[in-house]
Amino acid sequence: MADDLSLQGRTTILSLPKNRTPAIEVEDLNLWYGKFQALHEVDLVIKSGIVTALIGPSGCGKSTLLRSCNRINERLGYVTTTGSIKVLGHDIYGDDASQIQVRRNVGMVFQRPNPLPLSIRDNVLFGHRLHAERRANRSDEDAMVEQALREVLLWDRVKDRLQHKATGLSLEEQQKLCIARLLPTKPTVLLMDEPCSALDPEATSAVEDLIWDLRGHYSILIVTHNMAQARRASDECVFMLMGRVVEHTATERMFVSPQKQETSDYIEGRFG
Amino acid sequence: MSAPRNPSTNPSTDPGADPGTDREAHANDATAGHQIFAATAREGASLRRQQAIRGLFLLTTLLLVLPVLAILGKLAIEGGPALTWEFFTEEPRNGMKDGGIFPALIGTIWLTAGALGVAVPLGVAAAIYLSEYASDNWLTRTINLAIVNLAGVPSIVHALFGVGAFVHFMAFGTSILAASCTLAVMTLPVVIVSTRESLQAVPRAFREACWSLGATRWQTIWRVVLPNSGSGILTGVILVVSRAVGETAPIMFTGAAFFVPFLPQSVFDQTMALSLHLYNVSTQVNLDDQHKHLPFAVALTLILVVLAMNALAIWFRMKLRGRKKW
Numbered sequence: 043m044a045d046d047l048s049l050q051g052r053t054t055i056l057s058l059p060k061n062r063t064p065a066i067e068v069e070d071l072n073l074w075y076g077k078f079q080a081l082h083e084v085d086l087v088i089k090s091g092i093v094t095a096l097i098g099p100s101g102c103g104k105s106t107l108l109r110s111c112n113r114i115n116e117r118l119g120y121v122t123t124t125g126s127i128k129v130l131g132h133d134i135y136g137d138d139a140s141q142i143q144v145r146r147n148v149g150m151v152f153q154r155p156n157p158l159p160l161s162i163r164d165n166v167l168f169g170h171r172l173h174a175e176r177r178a179n180r181s182d183e184d185a186m187v188e189q190a191l192r193e194v195l196l197w198d199r200v201k202d203r204l205q206h207k208a209t210g211l212s213l214e215e216q217q218k219l220c221i222a223r224l225l226p227t228k229p230t231v232l233l234m235d236e237p238c239s240a241l242d243p244e245a246t247s248a249v250e251d252l253i254w255d256l257r258g259h260y261s262i263l264i265v266t267h268n269m270a271q272a273r274r275a276s277d278e279c280v281f282m283l284m285g286r287v288v289e290h291t292a293t294e295r296m297f298v299s300p301q302k303q304e305t306s307d308y309i310e311g312r313f314g
Numbered sequence: 315m316s317a318p319r320n321p322s323t324n325p326s327t328d329p330g331a332d333p334g335t336d337r338e339a340h341a342n343d344a345t346a347g348h349q350i351f352a353a354t355a356r357e358g359a360s361l362r363r364q365q366a367i368r369g370l371f372l373l374t375t376l377l378l379v380l381p382v383l384a385i386l387g388k389l390a391i392e393g394g395p396a397l398t399w400e401f402f403t404e405e406p407r408n409g410m411k412d413g414g415i416f417p418a419l420i421g422t423i424w425l426t427a428g429a430l431g432v433a434v435p436l437g438v439a440a441a442i443y444l445s446e447y448a449s450d451n452w453l454t455r456t457i458n459l460a461i462v463n464l465a466g467v468p469s470i471v472h473a474l475f476g477v478g479a480f481v482h483f484m485a486f487g488t489s490i491l492a493a494s495c496t497l498a499v500m501t502l503p504v505v506i507v508s509t510r511e512s513l514q515a516v517p518r519a520f521r522e523a524c525w526s527l528g529a530t531r532w533q534t535i536w537r538v539v540l541p542n543s544g545s546g547i548l549t550g551v552i553l554v555v556s557r558a559v560g561e562t563a564p565i566m567f568t569g570a571a572f573f574v575p576f577l578p579q580s581v582f583d584q585t586m587a588l589s590l591h592l593y594n595v596s597t598q599v600n601l602d603d604q605h606k607h608l609p610f611a612v613a614l615t616l617i618l619v620v621l622a623m624n625a626l627a628i629w630f631r632m633k634l635r636g637r638k639k640w
Contacts, residue, residue, distance in 0.1 A: 156523045
């Protein structure tokens with residue numbers, strides 16, 4: 043843990059240095075799937091080094107917003123975007139921005155764990171090998187694997203079977219591996235699209251603990267359907283509705299004294 | 315139903331009556347020996363019809379198997395005894411009547427290998443483009459339509475196309491090369507369709523995992539998509555082999571000959587081929603009773619080669635499938 047952080051438990055607020063560049067700045071973002079407008083004039087500043095949760099009912103655009111942040115939406119040919127998204131102050135949709143470097147810096151974890159059908163070791167090294175000029179030597183690779191797996195609290199469980207297929211792991215381990223896989227390319231932002239929705243309660247809690255552990259090292263943006271999870275495992279909360287951001291405050295504040303009527307209606311379960 | 319009803323439970327006369335009595339009456343019905351779930355007469359009839367229809371379909375299916383068994387049986391009985399070591403390793407002699415089929419076997423191997431060499435790289439590349447790169451526009455749709463139509467072109471038309479395109483226009487002459495190219499054009503749709511299908515069977519989650527790590531399209535294809543669709547592609551390839559082995563029309567004008575006294579030395583030579591040899595010994599050669607088994611033996615060889623190829627395809631599929639886990 044870096045010196046400028048003090049982290050003792052979930053209730054603690056991270057004390058991060060002031061005036062850090064925001065992790066993500068979204069300005070006037072509009073997005074269309076064909077003719078359907080999924081995001082309307084989204085303005086949002088995601089602070090660096092904390093966990094921010096995106097909540098809202100199905101179809102409100104939270105996953106779309108998340109997927110815009112590493113340009114993975116572009117694989118769908120019919121998406122049009124206006125406005126800008128800056129990561130660490132740099133426009134990721136700018137002419138000089140490469141999609142590949144954006145994705146390398148902004149890692150993504152999906153709803154269903156999606157390890158590749160390779161060994162655990164090869165999964166962890168996959169991203170790094172894509173970008174390395176030439177293959178690192180074996181001991182460097184070993185060190186990288188160990189460090190990544192230690193960071194996701196998986197090392198002790200899998201260190202003796204690094205050559206086994208990753209698809210044979212439990213779902214919880216698979217999801218942790220998917221997070222570990224992002225780390226060797228040294229990302230700054232981690233996007234997570236309902237990372238626990240395929241997991242049982244125990245595994246969910248383990249992955250949440252891990253997310254909380256990674257806080258401070260990475261800026262984390264997490265989409266969740268699970269209100270309790272947002273409350274437990276985020277510093278700030280963004281509530282979205284019909285493609286717009288309705289409210290963005292500290293998590294505690296949002297759940298205790300929401301400012302907007304729609305927010306309190308949603309949080310109290312009156313719709314969604 | 316015949317259980318006596320208590321008049322006091324009739325709702326029209328006594329709406330406030332205890333409903334429990336009514337329920338009791340029904341309970342009595344069941345316990346009185348009436349099986350309430352017994353089949354009605356109507357149901358019995360429909361059950362019998364059901365069985366009759368089932369029997370009909372079974373019969374149809376068995377009828378389908380019959381020709382296969384008949385063909386294999388007839389060939390095995392008539393041609394089987396002629397399949398000797400000499401039959402496979404000797405040249406035909408005495409106006410095709412004696413000797414073996416060695417040059418035809420070798421020629422078929424040349425032709426098939428040539429067809430594969432052309433069809434597989436082209437077909438796999440086209441399938442990768444169509445599955446991984448092409449967006450859904452008029453061009454892609456036109457190409458797909460062309461592929462479907464190519465698959466439906468009769469083989470004799472392919473043969474004449476081959477004469478025009480490869481023998482004359484490309485000036486390959488009547489040669490193994492021209493015949494292989496013709497076979498390749500004919501089998502391309504199979505390669506493309508089977509490859510495209512196996513590429514598309516690779517789960518989207520794998521691609522997303524790659525993209526989210528910053529892989530380019532080609533890196534995704536090379537490192538994840540192709541290694542996981544190998545079994546499907548291979549099966550397609552082997553099916554092409556069995557098709558190419560059996561075709562006669564496309565090769566008879568473009569590169570295969572009635573009799574060639576030497577084995578092919580290069581792709582510019584003409585050659586004999588099993589399928590054409592079968593056609594020749596059945597129709598072009600006067601066989602006396604002593605040599606009557608000859609066409610059967612050649613046909614049996616041809617069928618065995620095709621069956622072996624198909625078996626190989628199935629085996630590969632099972633072997634590679636077993637490795638997959640997702």
